Each structure stands twice: as structure tokens, then as C-alpha cells.
Amino acid sequence: MQRLTNTAELKVLRDNLLQAQDPHRPIVRVCRGPGCLAVGADKVSQAFQSAIQSQNLEVKVQPLVKDTGCHGFCSQGPLVNLAPANLCYVRVKPEDVEEIVQTTLVKGAVVERLLYSDNGTRYKSAADIPFYRMQQKIILQNIGVIDPLDIHDAIMAGAYHSLAKALIEMSPDDVIRTVEISGLRGRGGGGFPTGYKWKRTVENARENPGPVYIIANGEEGDPGAFMDRAIMEGDPHAVIEGMAIGAYAMGVNQGFLYVRHEYPIAIRHLAAAIAQARALGLLGKNILGAGFDFDLQINRGAGAYVCGEETAIIASLEGRVGEPVTRPPYPSQQGLWGRPTVINNVETWANVPHIIDHGAQWYADLGAPRSTGTKIFSLVGKVKNTGLVEVPMGISLGALVEEIGGGVPGQGRFKAVQTGGPSGGIIPYELKEEFTDYHFHPPDVKPADKMELSVDFDSMAQTGSIMGGGGMIVMDDHDCVVDLARYFLRFLEEESCGKCLPCRLGLKGMLEFLNNFSQGKGAPADIDALESLGKALVDGSLCGLGRTAPNPVLTSIRYFRDEYLAHIVDHHCPAGVCRDLITYRIDPEICNGCTLCAQTCPQVCITGANQQLHTIDQDACIRCGACMDVCPVDAVVVD
Amino acid sequence: MSSSENPQNQVISFTIDGQPVQARPGWTILETARHYRIHIPTLCFHPALKPWGSCRLCVVEARYGKRGKVMPSCLNPPIEELEVFTDSERVLNVRRWVLEMLLAGCPASREIKKLAAAYGVTSTRFAVTDPEEECLRCGRCVAVCNEVVGVQALTFGSRGVKKVLETPYRVPNNACIGCGCCVSVCPTGALQKRLDTVRGDLSRRTGHGYAH
Numbered sequence: 001m002q003r004l005t006n007t008a009e010l011k012v013l014r015d016n017l018l019q020a021q022d023p024h025r026p027i028v029r030v031c032r033g034p035g036c037l038a039v040g041a042d043k044v045s046q047a048f049q050s051a052i053q054s055q056n057l058e059v060k061v062q063p064l065v066k067d068t069g070c071h072g073f074c075s076q077g078p079l080v081n082l083a084p085a086n087l088c089y090v091r092v093k094p095e096d097v098e099e100i101v102q103t104t105l106v107k108g109a110v111v112e113r114l115l116y117s118d119n120g121t122r123y124k125s126a127a128d129i130p131f132y133r134m135q136q137k138i139i140l141q142n143i144g145v146i147d148p149l150d151i152h153d154a155i156m157a158g159a160y161h162s163l164a165k166a167l168i169e170m171s172p173d174d175v176i177r178t179v180e181i182s183g184l185r186g187r188g189g190g191g192f193p194t195g196y197k198w199k200r201t202v203e204n205a206r207e208n209p210g211p212v213y214i215i216a217n218g219e220e221g222d223p224g225a226f227m228d229r230a231i232m233e234g235d236p237h238a239v240i241e242g243m244a245i246g247a248y249a250m251g252v253n254q255g256f257l258y259v260r261h262e263y264p265i266a267i268r269h270l271a272a273a274i275a276q277a278r279a280l281g282l283l284g285k286n287i288l289g290a291g292f293d294f295d296l297q298i299n300r301g302a303g304a305y306v307c308g309e310e311t312a313i314i315a316s317l318e319g320r321v322g323e324p325v326t327r328p329p330y331p332s333q334q335g336l337w338g339r340p341t342v343i344n345n346v347e348t349w350a351n352v353p354h355i356i357d358h359g360a361q362w363y364a365d366l367g368a369p370r371s372t373g374t375k376i377f378s379l380v381g382k383v384k385n386t387g388l389v390e391v392p393m394g395i396s397l398g399a400l401v402e403e404i405g406g407g408v409p410g411q412g413r414f415k416a417v418q419t420g421g422p423s424g425g426i427i428p429y430e431l432k433e434e435f436t437d438y439h440f441h442p443p444d445v446k447p448a449d450k451m452e453l454s455v456d457f458d459s460m461a462q463t464g465s466i467m468g469g470g471g472m473i474v475m476d477d478h479d480c481v482v483d484l485a486r487y488f489l490r491f492l493e494e495e496s497c498g499k500c501l502p503c504r505l506g507l508k509g510m511l512e513f514l515n516n517f518s519q520g521k522g523a524p525a526d527i528d529a530l531e532s533l534g535k536a537l538v539d540g541s542l543c544g545l546g547r548t549a550p551n552p553v554l555t556s557i558r559y560f561r562d563e564y565l566a567h568i569v570d571h572h573c574p575a576g577v578c579r580d581l582i583t584y585r586i587d588p589e590i591c592n593g594c595t596l597c598a599q600t601c602p603q604v605c606i607t608g609a610n611q612q613l614h615t616i617d618q619d620a621c622i623r624c625g626a627c628m629d630v631c632p633v634d635a636v637v638v639d
Numbered sequence: 640m641s642s643s644e645n646p647q648n649q650v651i652s653f654t655i656d657g658q659p660v661q662a663r664p665g666w667t668i669l670e671t672a673r674h675y676r677i678h679i680p681t682l683c684f685h686p687a688l689k690p691w692g693s694c695r696l697c698v699v700e701a702r703y704g705k706r707g708k709v710m711p712s713c714l715n716p717p718i719e720e721l722e723v724f725t726d727s728e729r730v731l732n733v734r735r736w737v738l739e740m741l742l743a744g745c746p747a748s749r750e751i752k753k754l755a756a757a758y759g760v761t762s763t764r765f766a767v768t769d770p771e772e773e774c775l776r777c778g779r780c781v782a783v784c785n786e787v788v789g790v791q792a793l794t795f796g797s798r799g800v801k802k803v804l805e806t807p808y809r810v811p812n813n814a815c816i817g818c819g820c821c822v823s824v825c826p827t828g829a830l831q832k833r834l835d836t837v838r839g840d841l842s843r844r845t846g847h848g849y850a851h
Binding site: 304321325326328493494495496497498499500501502504505506507508509512529532533535536539540541542 | 692693694695698709711714715729730732733735736737740741743744764765766775776778795797798799800801802
């Protein structure tokens, strides 16, 4: 690759690439996001490659097969998008590829059975599908479109255009001011204003001259969250460009990408992207001839959740044990090797090029007044459409879950939404309408004070939850809040670094309470004790992990105290989840004696002859629920 | 801020439990409180060591304007006009719970029983895993060996609830010079019983392996 020596050459390269591209050439985009890979997207991609290369296709132009990042609609994977026909095929199997090639690529017709259909409507293009229609894709706009391993593809989509703009048109202070005016807040969950953080760091560096460092936090450990993964895998150049712009603004020559070891594809794509950017002169010495040096290095996290905390990242990068230290001093004062350091989430960095490109005011107009821009959520749990969604901040929770998520599958009823992962809270779904936004209105405004709960930093914090990294777990009435709180506490107890006593002993202690509750033990007074212990952790713990760890428990007690009381007083789990409080039985009216449950039962404790009523031996039953899952007539009921 | 020209003479004026106090530059809230003989309990703090902030017993509630925050006094320097409360309800809540959990965590320690009793905590609701345990993993011994003695014979092993005090690779460490500093700084006396696991059997520590 020819090294670019000035910004004009970047533009020439882009124009040449765009001209060389045949707009009529068919492009097959196979999603290789985590969800699609798990259901065999790599085999689909291989099938396309071999089907196109092996035979002489009767087409004028050879189609191009691209392995792209996540398309977002994970529940319908593997996903294949075809351009320029603008078709979206869902649940594509390797066997279907031959038909797609023959019907769509050769004849130009549509394979109807592979289109997404909902309520009897078939949707040809992705943009029409309700799941995509409600979204506003800014960070995700290139993800799923470009080939992340090819920098030319990214440049055609506009990558590094903002870096060139910043280098020639803006002074470093202009860049910081633009980011500050845009209102961008940290996407890792804390919501700290990014521009302010940058400004403070530069001021600290001026008082104390020397190197400044920037770090991208790609240690995304929340269960059920994969936003940063999608960005790093699908559009690594967005992160690199954002960091390069930040480096220019703050006078940084060395940046670090701290990515968890569990994301090998992200690391591979980032490494390839860095190497290609270096070859083009977009990283390294004298970037685009602007006299600015910046390089990036990838550091892998060794699997500790707490290393997503900024002081723990610094400790880990310095080669110390990944344990947080008390702030202040903040990293912007004394960070990596004692120097001012800016740590931003991967998604925050990926926002920066768009702000520089379109301007601060454009970004400030997106989303809600105090939470500007868009946010990526990974929508999982009891919704029909699970996947990665990007929506403007301030969207109502109801719209996000019901219209984009498509509602709860089956007979269930929405119960709650868990936001922000293990550090977030459980918000009852009813709150979406009864939420009173007293924060922005004077207290005497009464008439229409029932407004929809909006998804932004401040409204989420008022419910007792947090926005967090963007995990959003939807629960229905078959999910038990005690069990979910217990699940998150167990996760955090494993992941606590053990440095401070409230977190190390407190998480264990809170788990002891919850384990008792889930077994029907304890007294109502224990709920208050648990709440008080949770508050002690919030006040007493050293870092964000311990300070936010009680959130799932505190919010579930606040909103679902009845459910806790049902466990303790009535020894009954209303959702039918907590194993010690439930029994499975077979309804004699419904059972048709198919013997499937008896064959599945791991304890072999279901008896009954063929075509006759089956019964469960309650003494041997381990309440695994396998019989309930296989019963074709739903005769197994839980009490 | 005082208008004195020598920055060493500048003092920071604030209040602890309503009492006006003055801190020298560089003092933490805890050091100021100790200077005025205001009692704040500590376990991991030791004047010879850098504050580590693990026990969280020294938390105080600091109010500045309308904002109140519970913070460890051993790590935080005061600012002008700060109002510090050493025994507000939020502070006592943290202390009582930490002490109650410590009663289950180190049930054999008399020091902790005494300290807990002073805060009205005499029994614990939590499960006792090891009735002989005295170590609370405060980190004083590790810090003294590292910062003062400079041999790094001791370290923490494992993580989270499994965190233990041990030597690298769990074998007696030849780096240990047997100075006993770790024993003398231990707030509960837990290290007295463990010293031999750190320095090894003295009768066998001769010859080439004995590095120091």
C-alpha cells in the first residue's frame, strides 16, 4: 500500500476507489457477528465463496462475497444481505446458498421463503423490517456493510475523513471544544462528559509537562452485552480514527487498546486494521503529513471483569495486579505511569469521528437534551427480536422493548427490564408509563405529568438503575427477580478483586441472604437487613464494582418486595423458578401418555405406560424442568 | 486559603463533627482527626505505610454544600469548608456491617471482637467458614514487606472471596529475612502463626538457597 503523505492523497485514494467500484456488481454480505457465527455463518460464507468460484456463473459480473460485522438482528441469524438488490435473507443455511446464487444472483429473482416474515407480512429489504425501521444507525452504519479486514472498504465508506478534517481544519482546542459542545457522555456507563474529561487532562498536562496517554476500554464483561465487541469486530477503523482524533486534540503520541482476551476476533480485526492504517500512514510518524505522531498498541485483558474499571486497567497495563485504587487522583491527573491519561469506552471513541464530521450542533440535536447522540443496546431476554440496536437517547422504554423488540414471545407478560448489567437495576415494566419526570418540570405541573420513561442517563439513574454499557435484559412473568439478583451477585462475587472488605465480604453476605430467600428461609426483617447491607456496600466500597453491585438487589426490593415476601412468608416462588420452592406435576386432564418426558428425565423418576397418565416421583425429582420443555401438549405444570 | 506566602504555612480549615480543625497541606482527614484526638477506627491504616484503603472502617461522611459523600478518611485530603462527620448514620451503617461480616470472616480474632463490641455488634448473621481464621487480608504485612523492608516476600494469592495471604508459588520464600515486621504490623496477630510458612523452617535455611 502506498503511504499517504497528505490529506489530499486520502481524498484521491477514496475517489479512485469509488470510481473503480462497479455499482452494479452484486455484493453478498454475510453477517459474522457472534450470534450468526454461533449458528453457522462461517459455513454459509464458505458456501457462497465456493458456489461463486467453482462454477461458471452465467452473470456478467462476478459477485463479491463480504464477511462483515454484526448486522444486529441476532435472533434471525445467519443473516445475509444482498446489494444492490437490497434483499435481506434470514436464517440462511449452507444448503440454501445454491438456491440464492441461482435465483437471486443469476436470475435476479427473490427467494421468498428466506425473507423475514412477521404477522403474515414478508419484508424484502432490511430497512422495512420493524426491528430496523425504528433504529437510527450512526455508529453501526458501517458495521455489517464494510469488510473489517479491508481498509480500502472502510475508506470508501468514509473512514479517516474526519481525521483529515481535524488535522487540516481544526486546532487541537477546536476539537476538544467541538466534543464538549456536542454533549457526548461516556458510553461505558458512567456518563461522564467526554469533552470535559479531555479538557481537564490537557490542563493537567500543561501544568505538569510530559507525555499523555489515551486508552480505549474494550473490556466489556457484562453478561449479555456485546456492543463494544460488535464495534471492534465490525468497524475497527472507527475506534482507531476516534482515538487518533483524540490524540491529536490532547497531544498524545501513544494509545492503548485494552481488549479482553475473550474477544479473539476483535483483537484480530483491530490488529489487522492497525497494521493497514500504519501502512497507509494513518498511524505512526507524521500522520498525513501533518507533523503529528500517534501509534496504537493492543493489550489483552486476562479475563478479570474488574479490569473494566479505569484504575484497574491502568494497573493491568503497568503490569500490576488488576485491582482498582482509590480516586482521587483521577486518571486525568495521575494515570498510566503517573501521567495524565484519558480512558474512554470503545463506543465513545467511535462517536468522535461522526462529531468531527457533522459538527457539534448536529450531534447535540440528536437524542435527549442532556444525553445527546445515539446509544447501542444489546436487547436480549424475553423479546421476540433479540439483537444489537442503535437508538437515539431518550427513546421511550416501551418503544424500545415493544416496537423494536417486537414484544414478548408466547403467552408471557412483560414484567421488568434489567439495564446496565450486573451494576444496573431491575425496572418494573409498569414504570414505563407511570414514571413522573419530576427532574425537568416544576413540581406544580400536574396535568400530563405521567410521561413515558425515557432511556437516557438521568432518567435511568432516577429509577435506581443505571444506563450502563448498554445491556438490556427483558424479563417476563416466568423470570424470578430474586433469582436474577442472585445470578448477578454470584457473578460479581466471582469477579470481585477482594481488595476492600465491603465488597469482598459484603457480596458473599448478600448472596447468603438471597440463597436463603430462594430456599424459602428467612424472615421479613431480613429483607430490610439486606437492603441496609446493600446501602453499606454502596457507601463503603472502593470502586465502581462494589458501589454498584447492590443495584439489582436494591431495585428489586424497591419494586418487587412482594415477590421477596412470597418467597419468605409463603415459601412460594411466583415465577416458578427457585428450585427449592417449586414442584413439577403432570396434569392428568392433559397428559396423552406420549412417554417423551419419561425418556428425557435425567433422574428417571417419571413413570407411566404408553398412552397412559404419567406421574413424577417428587422425592427423586431435581426440578430441572426438562420434562416441561419436551412435553408436546404442555401437560407439565409448575406449582 | 491563607494568604501567607510560604505554602508550608498554609492550612486548610474545615470541621470534624462540628469542631473547627486545621490541616497542614498533605494531611488526610484521618491524620487531621488524629492530630485533634478525634477517634476514627482503622484496621488497614498504619502510619509507616502508604494508605491502602481496604478495610473501609475509617469512612466518614463529608458534606460540601448540599452534597454528602461517604469516603475513607485515610485516603482523602480535606478541602476548605468541608464538613466531616465521623459517626453519621451512613458511616455507622458501613462500619457495623463491615464489623459484623468480619466477625464471621475472622472469628478467632479478639481484636475484632473488641472493636465490634464497641459498635454494638456482638453476634453475626453470616456463615463462619473457618473458626480459626484471624487474617482479614488488610494488606498491612504485604505493604510493610514491600515498602519498608523492600524484599517482597509476601503477597496476596487468588482473587475475591478466595483471596489469601501467601508466598509466591506457596513455598517458603528465601527472600524473607525473618525481620518480623509483618508480624508486628498485623492488626490481629494472624501472621504470628503463619511466619514459618513464609520464611520456612529456619534449621534448613542455610547454604546456597539462602540468598540474602
